[in-house]
Amino acid sequence: xxxxxxxxxxxxxxxxxxxxxxxxxxxAKTDLVWHKDLTHDDYDAYVLPGGFSYGDYLRAGAIAASSxxxxxxEEAAESGKPVLGICNxxxxxxxxxxxPGAVLRNSSLRFVCTWTRLxxxxxxxxxxxxxxxxxxxxxxIAHNEGRYYLDxxxxxxxxxxxxxxxxxxxxxxxxxxxANPNGSIDNIAGICNQKGNVMGLMPHPERASIPVLxxxxxxxxxxxxxxxxxxxxxxxx
Amino acid sequence: xxxxxxxxxxxxxNKPLARDPEGETIHQNLILKGGYNQVTGVRTGKLxxxxxxxxxxxxxxxxxRKLSDDLRIYNPAAHTIQVRIVG
Numbered sequence: 001x002x003x004x005x006x007x008x009x010x011x012x013x014x015x016x017x018x019x020x021x022x023x024x025x026x027x028a029k030t031d032l033v034w035h036k037d038l039t040h041d042d043y044d045a046y047v048l049p050g051g052f053s054y055g056d057y058l059r060a061g062a063i064a065a066s067s068x069x070x071x072x073x074e075e076a077a078e079s080g081k082p083v084l085g086i087c088n089x090x091x092x093x094x095x096x097x098x099x100p101g102a103v104l105r106n107s108s109l110r111f112v113c114t115w116t117r118l119x120x121x122x123x124x125x126x127x128x129x130x131x132x133x134x135x136x137x138x139x140x141i142a143h144n145e146g147r148y149y150l151d152x153x154x155x156x157x158x159x160x161x162x163x164x165x166x167x168x169x170x171x172x173x174x175x176x177x178x179a180n181p182n183g184s185i186d187n188i189a190g191i192c193n194q195k196g197n198v199m200g201l202m203p204h205p206e207r208a209s210i211p212v213l214x215x216x217x218x219x220x221x222x223x224x225x226x227x228x229x230x231x232x233x234x235x236x237x
Numbered sequence: 238x239x240x241x242x243x244x245x246x247x248x249x250x251n252k253p254l255a256r257d258p259e260g261e262t263i264h265q266n267l268i269l270k271g272g273y274n275q276v277t278g279v280r281t282g283k284l285x286x287x288x289x290x291x292x293x294x295x296x297x298x299x300x301x302r303k304l305s306d307d308l309r310i311y312n313p314a315a316h317t318i319q320v321r322i323v324g
Binding site (some may be wrong): 058059065066094095100101102104105106107108109149150151152183194 | 255262
């Protein structure tokens with residue numbers, strides 16, 4: 001039975017939301033683990049939740065990235081276990097070097113809290129294998145530092161390696177400037193590492209996984225957690 | 238040079254190709270609107286001023302340079318730094 005850890009940092013605030021979806025909606029055996037208590041790679045998958053770890057001081061995610069828990073997560077990632085970073089969790093994974101690039105302040109200089117459309121660019125990750133390539137998911141964002149950045153000349157390589165997992169798109173599934181809520185390069189909303197088992201995204205799938213929280217009662221975010229379950233338990237999950 | 242306390246500053250900026258919307262806003266909406274048309278660009282950044290015990294100012298600077306790389310005071314994917322001795 002695969003067991004998931006949701007890692008709590010000082011300032012995490014979407015930890016219980018992620019726990020709720022994992023435990024009560026997709027029925028994954030899940031523990032909420034204080035980062036200092038994560039001393040061994042005892043879990044089968046790790047979720048770094050959203051929030052404002054260490055007050056976002058220096059840079060969002062930068063201080064949590066130096067937590068010894070990230071060495072455990074790195075070890076787990078190297079062994080191929082699924083690692084998911086949501087919002088601040090994404091920022092932490094980038095700052096810890098588990099994912100390439102940087103996440104900078106929104107180009108609008110405003111905190112943006114809104115629903116976005118994400119186009120699934122690859123289904124090769126443990127978090128998108130139950131989605132369809134090209135499918136559009138409606139999932140909300142809420143962040144001040146969500147502008148994904150990588151040197152422009154490195155984008156084709158990211159594309160070739162199928163490391164771009166989600167792009168912000170409009171209702172016609174086009175990645176336009178208007179559909180880009182934060183100025184991310186190439187409308188990138190989520191990426192994975194080369195192996196595909198570490199994924200980070202700025203949108204909050206845990207806020208779009210039960211009807212009462214969602215637009216039009218949809219549960220588009222759930223496919224990410226369902227995919228993770230299938231990875232942990234095989235096709236019967 | 239005798240050991241002593243030195244002051245070293247680290248200035249973190251976005252790389253030239255990474256847009257700096259804060260700098261652009263200050264430039265367009267404050268400086269140019271205020272009539273200072275001779276200002277052709279503004280970049281913002283973050284400044285960290287550190288007090289260091291070291292043998293010399295150069296040693297202090299080397300310590301700060303090393304810790305900036307080791308502890309990722311900046312993210313090399315998006316930022317550049319300048320490390321300078323100020324006292």
